[in-house]
Amino acid sequence: MEFPMLSKGQNLSLRADVQQIDVVLGWAESGVEVDASALLLNADGKVRSDSDFVFYNQPESADGSVRFLGVSATAEGAQARIAIDLAVVPADVHSVALVGSVDAGAFGDLGKLALRVVDGAGHTLAEHVTADATTESAFVFGEVYRRSDQWKVRAVGQGWESGIVGLATDFGVDIDDAPDSDVTMSVAEQTTAAAESPEDAAPLSEPAEPAAAPKEKARGVRTAKRVVKKSKPIEFTLAENDAWQPARLFSVAGVGSGEEQERRATSALVATMQAVRPFARAVCARVGAPAGAFEGYVEVQYERGETKVIPDAVLKVSRGSRLWTGLLEVKTGSGKLKKEQLESYLDVARKRKYDVVVSLSNDIPASAGELPVEVDRRKLTKVALRHLSWTEVTHEARMLLSHGGIDSDLESWILSEFLRYLDHPRSGTVGFVDMGRHWVTVRDAVTAGTLRGGDQKAATVADTWVSLSRHLALRLTAELGVNVRHILPRKFNSDPAARNAAVAARLATDGVFEAVLRIPETAGDLTVIADVRTNKIRCRTTVEAPNEGTSGRRVSWLLKQLDGAPGDVQLEAVFSERGNEACDHLDAVRADPKVLTVGRSGDIVSFGLEQSFPMGSRRSGTSASFVSSVTSSTDAFYGTVVQKLREFVPAAPKQTEQSRSDTSDAEAD
Numbered sequence: 145m146e147f148p149m150l151s152k153g154q155n156l157s158l159r160a161d162v163q164q165i166d167v168v169l170g171w172a173e174s175g176v177e178v179d180a181s182a183l184l185l186n187a188d189g190k191v192r193s194d195s196d197f198v199f200y201n202q203p204e205s206a207d208g209s210v211r212f213l214g215v216s217a218t219a220e221g222a223q224a225r226i227a228i229d230l231a232v233v234p235a236d237v238h239s240v241a242l243v244g245s246v247d248a249g250a251f252g253d254l255g256k257l258a259l260r261v262v263d264g265a266g267h268t269l270a271e272h273v274t275a276d277a278t279t280e281s282a283f284v285f286g287e288v289y290r291r292s293d294q295w296k297v298r299a300v301g302q303g304w305e306s307g308i309v310g311l312a313t314d315f316g317v318d319i320d321d322a323p324d325s326d327v328t329m330s331v332a333e334q335t336t337a338a339a340e341s342p343e344d345a346a347p348l349s350e351p352a353e354p355a356a357a358p359k360e361k362a363r364g365v366r367t368a369k370r371v372v373k374k375s376k377p378i379e380f381t382l383a384e385n386d387a388w389q390p391a392r393l394f395s396v397a398g399v400g401s402g403e404e405q406e407r408r409a410t411s412a413l414v415a416t417m418q419a420v421r422p423f424a425r426a427v428c429a430r431v432g433a434p435a436g437a438f439e440g441y442v443e444v445q446y447e448r449g450e451t452k453v454i455p456d457a458v459l460k461v462s463r464g465s466r467l468w469t470g471l472l473e474v475k476t477g478s479g480k481l482k483k484e485q486l487e488s489y490l491d492v493a494r495k496r497k498y499d500v501v502v503s504l505s506n507d508i509p510a511s512a513g514e515l516p517v518e519v520d521r522r523k524l525t526k527v528a529l530r531h532l533s534w535t536e537v538t539h540e541a542r543m544l545l546s547h548g549g550i551d552s553d554l555e556s557w558i559l560s561e562f563l564r565y566l567d568h569p570r571s572g573t574v575g576f577v578d579m580g581r582h583w584v585t586v587r588d589a590v591t592a593g594t595l596r597g598g599d600q601k602a603a604t605v606a607d608t609w610v611s612l613s614r615h616l617a618l619r620l621t622a623e624l625g626v627n628v629r630h631i632l633p634r635k636f637n638s639d640p641a642a643r644n645a646a647v648a649a650r651l652a653t654d655g656v657f658e659a660v661l662r663i664p665e666t667a668g669d670l671t672v673i674a675d676v677r678t679n680k681i682r683c684r685t686t687v688e689a690p691n692e693g694t695s696g697r698r699v700s701w702l703l704k705q706l707d708g709a710p711g712d713v714q715l716e717a718v719f720s721e722r723g724n725e726a727c728d729h730l731d732a733v734r735a736d737p738k739v740l741t742v743g744r745s746g747d748i749v750s751f752g753l754e755q756s757f758p759m760g761s762r763r764s765g766t767s768a769s770f771v772s773s774v775t776s777s778t779d780a781f782y783g784t785v786v787q788k789l790r791e792f793v794p795a796a797p798k799q800t801e802q803s804r805s806d807t808s809d810a811e812a813d
Contacts (some may be wrong), residue, residue, distance in 0.1 A: 150271065153298070155299075167288065171251075182199075242284070413427075431470060450655060473486060504537070508612075545559055630660070680756045680759055695747055
């Protein structure tokens, strides 16, 4: 579906039936951290109070109309998401400014900047892209504002050199970033803490330690980021041999399939979210919920005409006077979401003024925001529909356990037990394991040479491949603690049909699938190629060679980094003279590095490393399956090759004897 591309200063009126929107702020350079925020402004262009500043330390406005949903990786860089409930925005708020700031560097270093507005179903309503930023450290991407009771969005695309503190101050926010030892928590922080832990929070009027002399209350908003904490996992050390297994918190005994499997998985998920607040926050943020106290209920019955509607769970998040509610529909195993079922939940949610219907299944959309099932868009005017995959749920749990965010050993154990349950085949939530029912037919057609790009079955399998590629990125993100991105051409981000057609055409012509994964702090992208005709998985990366020294020294530089790498890795050297390359296996190059350089002219400018793995041909379910072989090949190549490599960094310039002598003489004088 086409949507307007806004130029700088241009505005667009939103349809009257659009009540909930997400504003996505994007930037191309994911290695730079951008702090996104929203400010609710009055007629004078100022905040009414400090609570109108919505950002990472204050993720929701006091009225709940604007919420900061966090930052995530994209195929083109990174993005921050801000949710706005237009029906709840107070009447004296004339506009919502959507801004970003950087602590180091400038927005000119981030490549293209984008503002995108999407509705509750994930459809893009408007987009603005600019590359005009230069030295600004604070940047206004755009604004959502109203004129005569009609909401509009305007592309602004301008900034100033003041960072987050100057940005907030210019809009009338009071900032207090005194050290923690000198101040108490701000009112906003106390309110957040009370909302998240009402049973532990003292009344705001009472000092935290009555016996101590009261300290002066901090004024203003604190922008200092909180330190991420990490708990220690509970260790079981008294088992007499490795066959002894600790008791499971979530038992897999007696789990069958279908309805029983879904009930067990739903109950385990909701119970874990109630026990582990950071996990509840992470999962709820993915579906647009505010930060607050979470409660979950299962098997709740609703009346819909003469029938009963029973969603798998009801999710509730409270923050002050704001109450967010979502209905959850869960599928496990090969269970598929049904349009009629989701639409019935949307009807119930709209009638009861709930916020969202969430679908949760093993379906992994090829890109964030895509839905595995299309519903009647008229049912999305008041209620949003969002999708989660079990892989994303697993990803959030692994991120918290591996990279900080939980400081309670008990919570850490509970979350670990939840993962232990999800990892068991009986849970039905084993992630991406199936290429779909058309895989065998399409695979055989590729082998026979009869597949054509326009085949609808090929397009379906192509969509599944892109989902598998995103699954690979999510797995590596959770394991490594950095945002791993599946790279796709920009033109395909908002056009799944064109993307699937291009992947299918490549499969029909060359017999291959290809996925490019960009991993921060690595020397090159990891490319995964599944060659259906040869039954091989090829993993490849390219590394720029040092720009100094002889070709022999450049080969030696690379070999030192590849200590312990498999000998069957193919090592290709590309020389500056066009069309001049050399290639051999790593074992051969280790034995005689000159095999890459003898008889070659020019300097080596880059190295290509590639390793082949056997490709499983089965559709799903076993270690011999196609999905398992792609996953294991990617993990193996990253662990033994990619993570060993670092870009060349030249030595610092050295002083000459004469310059040192001159410096000494000057100091003596």
